[in-house]
Amino acid sequence: DHNISREILAWRAIKLPIxxxxxxxxxxxxxxxxLQTGVYFGKRxxxxxxxxxxxxxxLNLSNDVYDFDTGADENKRESVxxxxxxxxxxxxxxxxxxALGMTGLGSVAVEAQNMKPLLLLCCSVLCGYVYQCPPFRLSYKGVGxxxxxxAFGPLATTAFYLLQTRTRFVFAISRAIICSSFLVGLTTALILFCSHFHQV
Incomplete structure (x- = not known):
């Protein structure tokens, strides 16, 4: 394991599947x-x-930084x-x-003339912040x-649903997106849960 090249370590650090x-x-x-509107905005x-x-x-980089600070990555050679x-x-x-990511998300919200989805996405990012960033680091307190x-279910999925609609087109959040967002959230949470077990 000590003979692993820097390129392979860098590839591991990127964590592409994430x-x-x-x-x-x-x-x-x-x-x-x-499904609701028949409209799809490819650029958005x-x-x-x-x-x-x-x-x-x-999320990936800041997690590496804070793990480095706490010593959790002390033996992790692929630490960024x-x-x-x-x-x-x-x-x-x-x-x-x-900052770049939020600027891009904000630009779509401006184009869609709907700031409510951006608020949902800010809440999603806030979940990510308290999950891993000090002083919260709630991932270590069993609420990850x-x-x-x-973050990935009701907040993000619903926000992306609203941002993919016609400009100024307002409609109620449907049962389809509620169910879909819960499935996305549940699946993502289960993947995170299973990642705690080395045998999975």
Whole structure:
């Protein structure tokens, strides 16, 4: 294990599969909106996807920074902080990615002329913040799964549903999106729960 190349360690640090948690709520939300309205905005979908990936990258990098601070990553060779060689640069990059991601999400909300979904997404990001960032770090207090459920399910999926509608088109949140968002949240929370077990 000590002979693993820096490139492989960097690949592990990227944690590519984690970014599917950005893809699923957007796709489900947009599909539900299409089911309701028959309208699909491809550009909005792409901007939402890229922006969400940036937010997930913030989660990934900031988690590495705070794990480095607590010593949880002491034996983790693929820690981004260790690979970059600077906690400050990693931390700064994380917050820059969040700013870029939120800017992209905000631009779609402005285009859709609907700020309510942006509020839902801010709440989703707040869940991510209290999940891993000090002084909260609620992931260590047994509430990671409920936060994950709320962030990726009812909050994010519903927001993406609302952002994929016609400009100024207002309609009630349907049973389809409520059920879909709960399924997304439950699935994401279960994946997080199972990740605690090395045999899964």
């Amino acid at each position: 970014y599917t948690v950005a893809l699923i709520p957007i796709t489900v939300g947009c599909a539900a909106a299409y 979908y792409l901007v939402l996807l890229v922006s969400s990936v940036l937010v997930i990258a913030w 902080v260790k690979l970059v060689g600077s906690r400050r640069w990693t931390h700064s990059a994380a917050w820059l990615l969040l 799964e409920p936060l994950c459920f709320a």
